[in-house]
Amino acid sequence: MQAKVRMGMVGGGKQAWIGNVHRLAAAMDGRIDLVCGALGSTRRKSVASGMHLGLPGERVYGSYREMFKKEGKLGDDARMDFVTIATPNNMHYPISMAALDAGFHVMCEKPMTLTLEEARNLGRKIRRSDRLFCLMYNLLGHPMVKEARDLVARGRLGAVRRVVVEYPQGWLATRLETTGHKQAAWRTDPRRIGPTCTIGDIGCHCHGLAEYITGLRVSEVCADLATFVRGRPVDDDGSVLLRFENGARGVLWVSHIAVGERNGLSIRVYGEKGSIAWSQQDVNRLVVHWINKRSEIRRTGLPGVGRSAARATRSTLEYPEGHLEAFSNVYLEFVDAILKLREGKKVRRENAGYPTATEGTRGMAFLDAVARSAVSQAKWVAVEDESPSEQAAPGVIVKPS
Amino acid sequence: MQAKVRMGMVGGGKQAWIGNVHRLAAAMDGRIDLVCGALGSTRRKSVASGMHLGLPGERVYGSYREMFKKEGKLGDDARMDFVTIATPNNMHYPISMAALDAGFHVMCEKPMTLTLEEARNLGRKIRRSDRLFCLMYNLLGHPMVKEARDLVARGRLGAVRRVVVEYPQGWLATRLETTGHKQAAWRTDPRRIGPTCTIGDIGCHCHGLAEYITGLRVSEVCADLATFVRGRPVDDDGSVLLRFENGARGVLWVSHIAVGERNGLSIRVYGEKGSIAWSQQDVNRLVVHWINKRSEIRRTGLPGVGRSAARATRSTLEYPEGHLEAFSNVYLEFVDAILKLREGKKVRRENAGYPTATEGTRGMAFLDAVARSAVSQAKWVAVEDESPSEQAAPGVIVKPS
């Protein structure tokens, strides 16, 4: 019988869109059971959501602290194995810290924390613990994103020269946050979204995707953040010039006020010998151009794609796969690691097949640099180096408890 | 607590792609538990798949007959509520009949049966039973398909005049069935696929989709079926001229030898005042043209779509949804009906929110007409009328047992 793991959830109540996405994705392959939750900011809200989801009443908790404490007292074959954190950004840090203290693995929504300082603290704790930490960079779960990464990693595109990555959205083109819209409210509240709204909400996806596909680090940024909606205390539009560690150049731009755009994320990477283009509007297609061959279209589920993409593909014959499958792919890799640990095997804490604290901390260093650049007169601001020695070198192994 | 229903499965073993799709889709919303199965053509195969899926050993059965018998003896709170039939076409009929006899609801893959005669028999049995029958026409679960149907139903396009529907695939362009490829083998075996392979496998999707969106019946057909791969005993390519009951004209074509195509299903419906275009390559987009207004693009999850589409949408903000969500949408409507019955409420057996025996029998009448036309010298062959009185009039109610 296929082993299963047990999941708890903080945040993501019945009205929270992202909470439902996590539950659907986690449930998809039948290897994860949702067993408990602290699903709202009050006990009443948590109970309402818990009932809606059919959770047993005794495992619906009023707070994450209560959940960690009581779950910790349950037997090995009952208590949750990991907690999914689907709260506003400001809670990622304290909940992750508490979960690790209580002995639970963590699946945390992006960005990792509210500040770079917090990310470093959390990273240190993770490295000292025997628990696993997964950052939900769901885009990295798409087969064609993996295919793109493979093409770069295998040198097929040659040295990367230019990157263009963007994430335009238009839903905050008016002051939606004053109309009672919860999603808008927390994202435009500096205490909950962090030093920059556009990067903290969507720009971190762009950064994570660019570093994942290129295998390169963004080393310097030059940022221009703007607020177009009057009275809004956070930025709602941003452009960033990028310089990568190998000299490649790039542009990253994000917007919450780009009327007509919904989830218009796309990335293009140009190398010496070839280039790739991928878009969230057509996730199963990767366009590949070659300097001396005809252009190709690679598609999820078709022959001619690499192993990573094939492994992340559920159906064949090019049936349309979407974002749930991408979330699920991240969950699957994380569950695999948890089960290995359970069986007493060694697992990698870095380069783990799923995004970890390394990627999360890199993202926070990027966010931090952009926020500093936005208020600086200097042209270039360095992204602080989260050196491998600080971060735990690739290959460091978590020993099972 | 949200009520759940229990599902058993016949066919769809671990190597069967469609079986996995059903399990993922059924699991997606956490309202269906897979509790038992007869998952292979032998006990050994069934057990292997059952173990792989983590089913308890005592509920993995060697045959559907054994499953129906033993499950029938379990208590109300344990035995499966419905059976999903994911076998080759020739088994749909006997398993459905047996399931109804044993008191289980049925979720059956398309096409409903192997012959029109069987479909009529099964339809009669369903009408006399208090059990529900759902035909898995998964395409009808896509939000933008529902949106298209709504536009026609509300008269926005005016009277429908022309329909073009196609489903090209290329995977059988060579004689794959002689290489040990199971999917190819049964689809090219006349005993298992039925009188026509292209219509029985993919043409029935086209017909179901066209009748669903237009709300019209295909009344006459003129078909040309062909076999291009030498030695293949079934057709692998087909074209059909369509006449609809209201005088609208259409073309339906399908192919298994259309090199380069995977799941290239698309439909276009032209009315007096507007037209729609939808494609399985971009399931979340519906293009709408108007005779005297500018063209529109409607998208899943965006404002400006109707209630049916919105109800079938899981995420907002235009996140990419795919075919799993479409399957799930069909399951959800079916589960709703099962639960209503369980609560002693009345439910409709027809016009049920999910495809029923009516749609299934219509599909078999179409398949039957195409098969007759293909060997006829007459230009037009009538699709036999599955009259409402025969089929159970809309509005007929299943009384709970």
Added chain:
Amino acid sequence: MQAKVRMGMVGGGKQAWIGNVHRLAAAMDGRIDLVCGALGSTRRKSVASGMHLGLPGERVYGSYREMFKKEGKLGDDARMDFVTIATPNNMHYPISMAALDAGFHVMCEKPMTLTLEEARNLGRKIRRSDRLFCLMYNLLGHPMVKEARDLVARGRLGAVRRVVVEYPQGWLATRLETTGHKQAAWRTDPRRIGPTCTIGDIGCHCHGLAEYITGLRVSEVCADLATFVRGRPVDDDGSVLLRFENGARGVLWVSHIAVGERNGLSIRVYGEKGSIAWSQQDVNRLVVHWINKRSEIRRTGLPGVGRSAARATRSTLEYPEGHLEAFSNVYLEFVDAILKLREGKKVRRENAGYPTATEGTRGMAFLDAVARSAVSQAKWVAVEDESPSEQAAPGVIVKPS
């Protein structure tokens, strides 16, 4: 100095869209001078258009008969070399016959004539004359259409198995012809458009394109023509099943009532080893799929296309070329042949690099078969064989006069 040829024009007055297209296309490369015209159905109209175009008054004629007579009396270095016929279909035949009698080459709009009988008569006259005849199948001038033909001709796709070609338009979805719309009026007048409107106006393009790309003849048809707009005396929608001489199957459909469509012509050709797709909505792109390689996108002006396409390409670097360039490409080949003749060289009357009476007569045989099929109860109607011996064998040479 680059030699030029002189062009006269019948029809195509200042309000006629197609007349202007011909003039722009003929003028594009600076090798054709428009020197005279009989541009309207009355002398008054002709003079008005002639003045508008800046033609010298003495070379604006009241009728094509007058034009042929008076131009024939001018010197070798003054009189027109060829006449472009841009009139309603019913005038193609008498004007072509008269032009040949008067010693002028002919550039004739499609379709060649009103009836198959006329086409055969005209074909015979052409074969006995020393003048050249070009049929304006403008679509054959697109570089990517030539590329598609090359791929088939060189056997890259293997034997052709299936063809799908369509030309939906929507501009006649209402009874526009009763509103004073000239274009609509003649196209819906059986005496001017011929036995079928949809085939005579747009279906002939589909047929010509399909035979050009595949190099195959349509041998049998099964047609369903319909009239949706009440009171219209001609068909405004049509579907045709096709059988090709090699056993390939196809579908051709055309419509004037497909709301929202403008010039939606597209063709797909599936062979044993590969397939191509081309559309008038994106004329510079040819999608090529292979049975065992990744898909390609070929584009006008890019490396990697064959000689025919490259020869028909004016710009490099993928600048957008359109339908004027396609018309011009047909003119260029025709002018080349005229100039060769002028220089005393031999030229081919068939397989001439531009569409000739052979293609024109094939088109009329197709139209004739569709019209007969539309009123027949028999399923299949043979397209009459315009045998090479009747048609002038390929390689027959026009000897200069």
Added chain:
Amino acid sequence: MQAKVRMGMVGGGKQAWIGNVHRLAAAMDGRIDLVCGALGSTRRKSVASGMHLGLPGERVYGSYREMFKKEGKLGDDARMDFVTIATPNNMHYPISMAALDAGFHVMCEKPMTLTLEEARNLGRKIRRSDRLFCLMYNLLGHPMVKEARDLVARGRLGAVRRVVVEYPQGWLATRLETTGHKQAAWRTDPRRIGPTCTIGDIGCHCHGLAEYITGLRVSEVCADLATFVRGRPVDDDGSVLLRFENGARGVLWVSHIAVGERNGLSIRVYGEKGSIAWSQQDVNRLVVHWINKRSEIRRTGLPGVGRSAARATRSTLEYPEGHLEAFSNVYLEFVDAILKLREGKKVRRENAGYPTATEGTRGMAFLDAVARSAVSQAKWVAVEDESPSEQAAPGVIVKPS
């Protein structure tokens, strides 16, 4: 009879792609006759090209100076009316100055000059002359670009907030200039291309298009130019952050080393109430999104587009129009103005319906600012203000000579 104007040409010999484009475009509508040329850098080259084009020998000149001198002595009904300058960038200024001195109107390729200083000098000379100057910003001739401008100008999008414009090309991804490739050679020679290659060659198109559509001026830039191909003395890739005079933000990026891109220019403009997207890959389509309505697709030749677009459209029914038509549209407006002057009418020197020295000087000010920013440590560099008083106020009239 429709009046014509006579054109001379400097540069654009038979091997120069852009020369041919100009000739085709100028010839398209039959209102411009090419009468003379100095078509190469030597007399021999000029004569070879002149013969190829069929120009009379006595009007093929060895240099532009000779041409201006000799043409100036011809009679009013013979000598050229205007000269088209299709040379490398460094010759735009001296030839334009000489042409104005000699009394000829000027059609000049972009960019206007090599330096901002030259542009200002040339602008002053134009304002003091009675001759007209047209800058060939061909992109501004596309109907859907005009439609976009109209939407902004009429306030339909609300205040512009964000602009994204890009022009990736890949043809210089290797050191093509050392292989004898003439186009590559002059574009990578700082003396001929000017202070920046990417902006001087393609970035000026982006800037001109952005200011044309938005009606706004770029006021500040922050640029990052790079050279990826070793040994190349000019930049081959560039990113620029933009700030517009009204506070709108933008990104402009261009590249010559973006493998796989050909003419990938595209622009997106987001306003408070709507947004537009246009691309050179599909010039006849304008996507328009609205904050509270469904998205639209506007197309060249379809109903529902504004007057400017309709006026720039040659065909109806959505036949594909391309870049030649766009060039022709610029020529047509310019010819109209020349003819008005000839008839003694007043014409505007600014806001002229075609791009003038105002747009040209703005482009050079932008180029100048980018070049300064690229080597500056300061974050923002102001684009120098070419004030209307300096530039000739809108409404200033050229009086006929």
